[in-house]
Amino acid sequence: MTTVESHDGKRLLEQLGASDYGKPPLGCMQCGLCAATCPLGPAMELPPRKLILYAAAGNLEPVLSSPALWMCVACYACSKRCPRGIELTEGLWPALRDAAMQAGIQPPAELQETFQNVLKYGNVLGKSPRQRLDWTKGLDVRVLDLSREPRPVDVLWLVGCYPSYYPRNQVVARAFARILTELGVSWGILGARERSPGECDRMFGEEGLFETLVEQNRELFDKQDFGKLVVLDPHAFRALQSFYPRFGAWYPVQHYTMFLAEHLEQLRPLIVRPVEAVVTYHDNCCVGRRCGCYDPPRELLQLIPGVKLVEMARNRDDSLCCGGGGGGMWLDAHIVAHGGQRLSDERVRQAAASGADTLAVSCPYELSRFEDAAKVTGLEERLKVRDIIELLAESMELGERSVS
C-alpha cells in the first residue's frame, strides 16, 4: 500500500487551487462557516475547516484516515456559504477521498459494493442490465428504445437507476413516460444500454470510475440524434451539466422540472383533476442550492388545482439535504455509527411542521429516503411523499396507484 507523505497535503490543496473548481483552498481564512453550516459538521471529528487546516499544514494522514472523510453528503451548504468562494463540495471532498483511496485507505464497504455495481453493471443497484426495461412492463404508451431503433428525437430521456429498477420509483418512470407522450414530444430511451452517468462516483472521489462512465456514455450518446437529454435525477443533471464538459463531452441537458416548466402552457389544458393536498416542496441540493433553480418545481405544483403550496421554514438555498448525495445514499450506517443523524428524518419533521400533508420531491433518492424517514419518525399517517411527476400525472388522469 502507498504511504501518505506529509508534504502531499499542501500539494493537494495547491493542485486543487490551480484547477477551476472554485477559489484556491489555501485562501481559507479558517472562519469556520463551513463547519457550522454543515448539517453533519457537529458529528465530524474533522469538519471541513479542519480538513483544510490539517492538509495545509502538511498533516494529511489524520485527514485521510478520519471517518469524517466519508460523511459529506454533497449538500453544497459549505460551498454556498464560504466567504472565500472555495468549492469544498465538488473540489475539496472528492480530491481528499481520491487521495485516501490512492493511499490504500478503504472506503466503507457499502460504497465499495456500489462502485463495483456501477463498474460491472452500469447501475448502482447491482441489477442485470437486461432488466433495465422492466419498468415498462404493462405500460400503456409506446417506449422507443433508441439503442435498438435509432431515430431522431427531441428528447433522449435518461431514465436513471432507481426509476428503472426500484419498484417505488418505477411508478414515477411510468408516469413520466405518459406525460411525455401526452405532451406530444418525440422521445426515446437507451434501454438496456443505458448506464449511470456517475455523479455520485465522482463526488465520492472515484474519479477513474467516473472517467470510465463518461467514455461509455459518450459513445452511447454520440450514436444518437437528439435535441436534449432530460433526466429525473438531479445528480445526473449536475454531472452532465458540469462534469462531463470537463472531458469535452457537452450535451444540452435538463432536469425534468426545468423541461416540464418550459411546457407549462401545453400542460395547463391537460391538468384537469383537482388534487386536494397541502403540499410542501423539498428543494434538492443539485438543482436547488447548486444551480439556483427554485421556481420551476413550484410553478409545476401551482399548476395543479386543489394544491395548496406551503413552505418549510428551511427552503430554497437554506433547504436541508435528504442526506443521500455524494454517496450518502449508501452510508446511513456509517454516518450514524460516527455520531451523525439521518438528515431525512429531520427533514420529514420539518415538512410535517409546515402543516403540509404531502411532501413533494423531484429526486429519485428522496422518495425512499423520506418514506422510510416518515415511518421511522411516526409521521407515516400524516405525511405522504410524492414526486412532482406523480402529482402532475394524477391531475392529468395518467397516474396509477403508488406502491409503497
Add this chain to the structure above:
Amino acid sequence: MNIAVVVRQVPDLIEPLEIAPCGTAIDLDAASFILNESDDHALEQALLLKEAGGGTVTVVALDSGDVDNTLYTAAAKGADALIKISQQDHAPRSPRTAAARYAEAVKPLGADLVLVGVQAHDELDGALPPFLAAAMGLPYVGVIRGVRAATETGAVIVCKEFPGAVMAQVRVKLPAILGILGADQPPRYVPVSRIRAAMKSAQLSECEAAAPQREPLVSVVRLVPPAPAARAEMLSGSEAEVAARIADILSAKGLVK
C-alpha cells in the same frame, strides 16, 4: 516468499443461467463472467503475505470470460506478474484438464506457495486444487481461513476450518498448495484509476495450453432448471384476523404450542 495465485472466471449469477440446447450444459455464450469469490480471497491472502514479508505475487488465469480485466485489477492491487493461458480448444471440460493447464504455467515459476480458491460456484466439489496439487506433485491443504509465515523459513502456519467452525492451526512445509476459503481480511477495493493505469502499464504474458482435453470421469446426463417454489401466501383482513392466521400457521408447523 514467491507466491502464485490461480484465479478462475465463473458465470455471474446476476443473469439467470440458461441451459444450452444440448441439455447437458449451461449456455455460457449467454452468460457474463466474474472472478470466482474464493479466488479473490486467495489473491488478497497472497498480497497480505507479500506486504508482511516481501516476495512476489504472480497471478495465473485461463483465458475465458472477462479475464484481462481480472488480471489488470490484480496488478492494480499489487500483483507483480500476470500470466494468461490461451486455449485453442476453448475452456476445459473437466477440472483435471484445467489443473493440467494451470500446472504447466505454474510449475516453471518455482513458487514457494500456490494459492487458489477452495471451490468455485460452478465447481462446488472443489476438485481443481487437489488435481493441481497432484499434477505438480505438491502437498495440498484446503478450507483455509488465513495464512501467516512461520518463524522458521520454508513453512507457513495456516488456519484450517473443520465442520462446526472448529479451527486448527496447521504448519505446512513449503512448497505447497493451499485452497483458500477466506483471506485474513476482505478483498481490498482498488480505485478504478489504478486499474486503468495498470491496463496501460502492466505486462500480461501469454502462454499456450499444451495439455489436451481430458474427458470428465463423470458425465452429465441432463440439466434441469430449478422448479419455481410455491408462491408466498399473502395474508389479508383485519389485524386480529391476520394475527390469528399467523398463530394458526405457527402452531400447524409446530413452532408454538
